[in-house]
Amino acid sequence: MGEGSFLDILVLAVIAGFLILRLRSVLGRRTGTEQRRPNPLAQPPARPEARAPDNVVSMPERPRAAGNGEAGPASGLTQIKIADRSFSEGSFLGGARGAFKMIVEAFARGDTATLRPLLSDELYDEFSAAIRERLAAGHTLDETVEAVDRAEIVEARLDGRTAFVTVRFASRQRSVLRDGEGKVVEGNPDQSVEVTDVWTFARNTRATDPNWALVETRESH
Numbered sequence: 001m002g003e004g005s006f007l008d009i010l011v012l013a014v015i016a017g018f019l020i021l022r023l024r025s026v027l028g029r030r031t032g033t034e035q036r037r038p039n040p041l042a043q044p045p046a047r048p049e050a051r052a053p054d055n056v057v058s059m060p061e062r063p064r065a066a067g068n069g070e071a072g073p074a075s076g077l078t079q080i081k082i083a084d085r086s087f088s089e090g091s092f093l094g095g096a097r098g099a100f101k102m103i104v105e106a107f108a109r110g111d112t113a114t115l116r117p118l119l120s121d122e123l124y125d126e127f128s129a130a131i132r133e134r135l136a137a138g139h140t141l142d143e144t145v146e147a148v149d150r151a152e153i154v155e156a157r158l159d160g161r162t163a164f165v166t167v168r169f170a171s172r173q174r175s176v177l178r179d180g181e182g183k184v185v186e187g188n189p190d191q192s193v194e195v196t197d198v199w200t201f202a203r204n205t206r207a208t209d210p211n212w213a214l215v216e217t218r219e220s221h
Contacts, residue, residue, distance in 0.1 A: 073154060073156045077156045079157070080156060083161070083163065083206075084205040093151050093152075095212070096167050096201065097148050099118055100169050100199065101145040102118065103119070103214060104145050107127055107130075108141040110141075112127075115128075118213065120214065123215055139185060141176075141177050142174075142176050144173065144174045144175075146173060148170070149172065149194075150168075151167055151169050152167065153165060158205070161205055161207075162202055162203065162205070163203050164201070164215075165212075167199055168197070170195075171195050171196075171197070173192060173193060174193075175187045176189040197217060197218070197220065198217075200215050
C-alpha cells in the first residue's frame with residue numbers, strides 16, 4: 001500500500017470519527033448508569049387500524065396523548081432554551097435528521113442494538129415486539145431512506161423538567177416487505193415514495209444524560 005493511499009484512509013477515518021462524535025453530542029447516548037426514564041406519555045400504546053399509503057411499510061406508532069397542553073414552537077422553544085442553555089435548534093435538527101435515517105433503517109434490519117440508545121424505554125419495547133412478530137412470520141423488511149427533504153420543528157414544550165420537541169420529516173423512502181419465499185407482501189421494490197412522519201423527541205433538561213430519546217411516532221396523513 002502506497003503512502004498516498006494510507007494518508008487517504010487516515011483522513012477518511014478522522015472525518016468518520018468526527019461525524020459520529022457530532023451526532024452523539026446532539027442526541028447523546030446511554031452509558032448504562034443513568035436512571036430509568038419516566039414515561040412521558042400517559043396513555044398505553046395502541047396499534048394503528050390501517051396502513052397508508054399501501055406501498056409504505058409503517059413503523060409502530062405511539063399516538064399523541066390527549067390534553068397535554070402543548071405550546072406552539074416559538075414559545076415552547078424559548079422555554080426549553082431557558083431550561084437548557086446548550087439547546088440549539090440547528091444542531092438539534094441536524095442530529096434529528098441523522099437519527100431519523102438510523103432508526104428507520106435499523107428497524108427494518110431488526111437491529112435492536114442501534115435502536116436501544118435512540119428510543120424511550122416504552123417505544124423500544126414496541127419496536128422490539130414488532131420486530132419479533134415480523135421474524136416469527138418469516139418476513140423480511142428492506143427499507144432505505146433515500147433522502148430527508150425537509151425537517152422542521154412543529155411543536156415544542158417544557159413539561160416540568162422534560163423538554164418535548166416534535167419534528168415533521170418529509171422523506172423519500174424505498175420499502176418492501178417480503179415473505180419467507182421472497183415474495184413481495186407489501187411495498188414496491190422499484191418505486192420510492194414520499195412519506196411524511198411526525199416524531200417527538202424528549203429529554204430531561206436537568207439530567208446529566210445528554211440523550212434525546214424518540215418517544216412518539218406517527219405518520220402525517
